[in-house]
Amino acid sequence: MNKREEHEIQDNIQIEVSKHDCHIFRTNTGRVEKKEGGWFDAGPPAGFPDLTGFKHSDGKIFFIEVKKPTGRARDAQRQFHYMLTNHNIIHGIARSPEDALKIIDEELVGYGYKS
Template sequence: MTREQKIQNDIRVAVSKSGCTIFRANVGKVLLENGRWFDTGLPKGFPDLFGFRHSDGRFFFIEVKNEVGRLRDDQKRFASMLKKYPNVIYGVARSAEDAIKIVEE
Protein backbone atom coordinates (compact mmCIF):
# COMPACT_ATOMS: atom_id res chain seq x y z
CA MET A 1 0.00 0.00 0.00
CA THR A 2 1.31 3.44 -0.94
CA ARG A 3 1.84 5.99 1.81
CA GLU A 4 -0.26 9.15 1.41
CA GLN A 5 2.85 11.27 1.93
CA LYS A 6 4.44 9.75 -1.20
CA ILE A 7 1.25 10.29 -3.20
CA GLN A 8 1.12 13.91 -2.00
CA ASN A 9 4.72 14.51 -3.05
CA ASP A 10 4.13 12.91 -6.47
CA ILE A 11 1.05 15.09 -6.93
CA ARG A 12 2.88 18.27 -5.94
CA VAL A 13 5.56 17.64 -8.54
CA ALA A 14 3.14 16.66 -11.33
CA VAL A 15 0.68 19.49 -10.73
CA SER A 16 3.50 22.05 -10.54
CA LYS A 17 4.74 20.87 -13.93
CA SER A 18 1.24 21.25 -15.39
CA GLY A 19 1.09 25.02 -14.97
CA CYS A 20 -0.20 25.36 -11.42
CA THR A 21 1.01 26.57 -8.07
CA ILE A 22 0.27 24.05 -5.32
CA PHE A 23 0.66 24.07 -1.55
CA ARG A 24 0.49 21.42 1.14
CA ALA A 25 -1.85 22.23 4.02
CA ASN A 26 -0.08 21.27 7.21
CA VAL A 27 -2.76 20.63 9.79
CA GLY A 28 -2.75 19.38 13.32
CA LYS A 29 -1.95 20.22 16.89
CA VAL A 30 1.38 20.18 18.68
CA LEU A 31 1.96 20.26 22.43
CA LEU A 32 4.49 23.00 23.18
CA GLU A 33 7.12 22.80 25.90
CA ASN A 34 5.12 25.24 28.05
CA GLY A 35 2.16 22.83 28.06
CA ARG A 36 0.03 24.84 25.65
CA TRP A 37 -1.33 23.45 22.38
CA PHE A 38 -0.48 25.05 19.05
CA ASP A 39 -3.16 24.59 16.38
CA THR A 40 -2.43 25.37 12.73
CA GLY A 41 -5.71 27.23 12.48
CA LEU A 42 -7.09 25.44 9.44
CA PRO A 43 -10.62 24.09 9.85
CA LYS A 44 -11.29 20.39 10.33
CA GLY A 45 -11.63 18.63 6.99
CA PHE A 46 -9.45 21.10 5.05
CA PRO A 47 -7.99 19.24 2.02
CA ASP A 48 -4.35 18.14 1.96
CA LEU A 49 -3.36 20.21 -1.07
CA PHE A 50 -4.59 23.46 -2.58
CA GLY A 51 -3.47 25.94 -5.18
CA PHE A 52 -4.39 27.73 -8.38
CA ARG A 53 -4.10 27.31 -12.12
CA HIS A 54 -1.90 29.84 -13.88
CA SER A 55 -4.09 29.78 -16.99
CA ASP A 56 -7.17 31.28 -15.35
CA GLY A 57 -6.42 31.73 -11.64
CA ARG A 58 -9.05 29.20 -10.52
CA PHE A 59 -8.42 27.71 -7.12
CA PHE A 60 -8.38 23.97 -6.55
CA PHE A 61 -8.43 21.75 -3.49
CA ILE A 62 -7.29 18.13 -3.52
CA GLU A 63 -7.88 15.57 -0.80
CA VAL A 64 -5.25 12.83 -1.05
CA LYS A 65 -6.05 9.23 -0.20
CA ASN A 66 -4.17 6.00 -0.77
CA GLU A 67 -5.74 2.94 -2.41
CA VAL A 68 -7.96 2.13 0.57
CA GLY A 69 -8.37 5.56 2.21
CA ARG A 70 -11.85 6.91 2.84
CA LEU A 71 -13.08 10.43 3.54
CA ARG A 72 -13.88 11.26 7.16
CA ASP A 73 -17.16 13.01 7.93
CA ASP A 74 -15.44 16.38 8.42
CA GLN A 75 -13.74 15.99 5.02
CA LYS A 76 -17.09 15.19 3.40
CA ARG A 77 -18.64 18.31 4.95
CA PHE A 78 -15.76 20.49 3.77
CA ALA A 79 -16.01 19.02 0.26
CA SER A 80 -19.76 19.74 0.18
CA MET A 81 -19.10 23.36 1.11
CA LEU A 82 -16.44 23.77 -1.61
CA LYS A 83 -18.64 22.20 -4.27
CA LYS A 84 -21.22 24.96 -3.78
CA TYR A 85 -18.90 27.41 -5.53
CA PRO A 86 -18.72 26.97 -9.31
CA ASN A 87 -15.30 28.64 -9.60
CA VAL A 88 -13.66 26.30 -7.07
CA ILE A 89 -12.32 22.94 -8.19
CA TYR A 90 -12.36 20.04 -5.73
CA GLY A 91 -11.49 16.37 -6.01
CA VAL A 92 -10.09 13.32 -4.30
CA ALA A 93 -6.86 11.97 -5.77
CA ARG A 94 -5.24 8.59 -5.21
CA SER A 95 -2.42 9.29 -7.68
CA ALA A 96 -0.68 12.08 -9.56
CA GLU A 97 -2.74 11.14 -12.61
CA ASP A 98 -5.97 11.65 -10.66
CA ALA A 99 -4.76 15.07 -9.51
CA ILE A 100 -3.92 16.16 -13.05
CA LYS A 101 -7.44 15.22 -14.14
CA ILE A 102 -8.87 17.27 -11.27
CA VAL A 103 -6.92 20.45 -12.03
CA GLU A 104 -7.48 20.14 -15.79
CA GLU A 105 -11.26 19.69 -15.34
Protein backbone atom coordinates in the same frame (compact mmCIF):
# COMPACT_ATOMS: atom_id res chain seq x y z
CA MET B 1 -3.04 3.39 8.44
CA ASN B 2 0.14 3.76 6.47
CA LYS B 3 0.60 7.54 6.19
CA ARG B 4 3.92 7.03 4.36
CA GLU B 5 2.11 5.68 1.29
CA GLU B 6 -0.23 8.69 1.31
CA HIS B 7 2.71 11.10 1.67
CA GLU B 8 4.49 9.50 -1.29
CA ILE B 9 1.36 9.95 -3.42
CA GLN B 10 1.11 13.56 -2.21
CA ASP B 11 4.75 14.27 -3.09
CA ASN B 12 4.27 12.79 -6.58
CA ILE B 13 1.12 14.85 -7.11
CA GLN B 14 2.94 18.04 -6.14
CA ILE B 15 5.78 17.31 -8.56
CA GLU B 16 3.52 16.51 -11.52
CA VAL B 17 1.04 19.35 -10.94
CA SER B 18 3.86 21.89 -10.61
CA LYS B 19 5.08 20.79 -14.07
CA HIS B 20 1.57 21.40 -15.41
CA ASP B 21 1.44 25.22 -15.43
CA CYS B 22 0.10 25.40 -11.85
CA HIS B 23 1.25 26.41 -8.39
CA ILE B 24 0.45 23.88 -5.66
CA PHE B 25 0.95 24.07 -1.89
CA ARG B 26 0.88 21.50 0.90
CA THR B 27 -1.37 22.29 3.85
CA ASN B 28 0.49 21.93 7.14
CA THR B 29 -1.38 21.07 10.32
CA GLY B 30 -0.45 19.95 13.80
CA ARG B 31 -1.01 20.17 17.53
CA VAL B 32 1.21 21.97 19.99
CA GLU B 33 1.04 21.60 23.76
CA LYS B 34 0.74 25.02 25.43
CA LYS B 35 2.96 25.92 28.42
CA GLU B 36 -0.11 26.72 30.50
CA GLY B 37 -1.66 23.37 29.62
CA GLY B 38 -4.00 22.22 26.92
CA TRP B 39 -3.44 22.05 23.20
CA PHE B 40 -3.33 24.50 20.32
CA ASP B 41 -4.43 23.23 16.90
CA ALA B 42 -2.27 24.86 14.22
CA GLY B 43 -3.34 25.25 10.63
CA PRO B 44 -6.62 25.48 8.75
CA PRO B 45 -10.01 24.15 9.91
CA ALA B 46 -10.76 20.45 10.19
CA GLY B 47 -11.39 18.83 6.84
CA PHE B 48 -9.30 21.29 4.82
CA PRO B 49 -7.77 19.42 1.83
CA ASP B 50 -4.12 18.35 1.75
CA LEU B 51 -3.16 20.42 -1.30
CA THR B 52 -4.26 23.80 -2.61
CA GLY B 53 -3.26 25.48 -5.82
CA PHE B 54 -4.16 27.62 -8.78
CA LYS B 55 -3.93 27.37 -12.54
CA HIS B 56 -1.64 29.89 -14.24
CA SER B 57 -3.86 30.00 -17.31
CA ASP B 58 -6.93 31.46 -15.62
CA GLY B 59 -6.12 31.84 -11.91
CA LYS B 60 -8.75 29.29 -10.86
CA ILE B 61 -8.10 27.77 -7.46
CA PHE B 62 -8.32 24.05 -6.76
CA PHE B 63 -8.22 21.79 -3.71
CA ILE B 64 -6.93 18.21 -3.69
CA GLU B 65 -7.55 15.69 -0.89
CA VAL B 66 -4.92 12.94 -1.15
CA LYS B 67 -5.84 9.35 -0.30
CA LYS B 68 -4.13 6.03 -0.75
CA PRO B 69 -6.04 3.53 -2.93
CA THR B 70 -8.19 2.24 -0.04
CA GLY B 71 -8.47 5.55 1.86
CA ARG B 72 -11.82 7.16 2.66
CA ALA B 73 -12.79 10.72 3.43
CA ARG B 74 -13.43 11.53 7.10
CA ASP B 75 -16.62 13.30 8.18
CA ALA B 76 -14.88 16.69 8.43
CA GLN B 77 -13.46 16.22 4.93
CA ARG B 78 -16.91 15.40 3.54
CA GLN B 79 -18.32 18.53 5.19
CA PHE B 80 -15.59 20.65 3.59
CA HIS B 81 -16.39 18.94 0.28
CA TYR B 82 -20.06 19.93 0.60
CA MET B 83 -19.08 23.56 1.22
CA LEU B 84 -16.75 23.60 -1.82
CA THR B 85 -19.44 21.94 -3.94
CA ASN B 86 -22.01 24.56 -2.90
CA HIS B 87 -19.63 27.23 -4.23
CA ASN B 88 -18.72 25.30 -7.40
CA ILE B 89 -15.01 25.18 -6.45
CA ILE B 90 -12.68 22.77 -8.28
CA HIS B 91 -11.80 19.95 -5.87
CA GLY B 92 -11.64 16.22 -5.44
CA ILE B 93 -9.92 13.17 -4.02
CA ALA B 94 -6.76 12.14 -5.83
CA ARG B 95 -5.15 8.75 -5.40
CA SER B 96 -2.52 9.47 -8.05
CA PRO B 97 -1.00 12.36 -10.01
CA GLU B 98 -3.29 11.37 -12.90
CA ASP B 99 -6.36 11.88 -10.69
CA ALA B 100 -5.09 15.30 -9.59
CA LEU B 101 -4.45 16.42 -13.18
CA LYS B 102 -7.91 15.17 -14.22
CA ILE B 103 -9.52 17.23 -11.44
CA ILE B 104 -7.57 20.33 -12.45
CA ASP B 105 -7.76 20.02 -16.25
CA GLU B 106 -11.44 19.09 -16.37
CA GLU B 107 -12.26 21.54 -13.55
CA LEU B 108 -14.16 18.86 -11.67
CA VAL B 109 -16.20 19.63 -8.58
CA GLY B 110 -16.23 16.79 -6.04
CA TYR B 111 -14.33 14.14 -8.00
CA GLY B 112 -13.96 10.95 -5.97
CA TYR B 113 -16.39 11.85 -3.17
CA LYS B 114 -19.39 9.63 -2.63
CA SER B 115 -22.68 10.99 -1.34
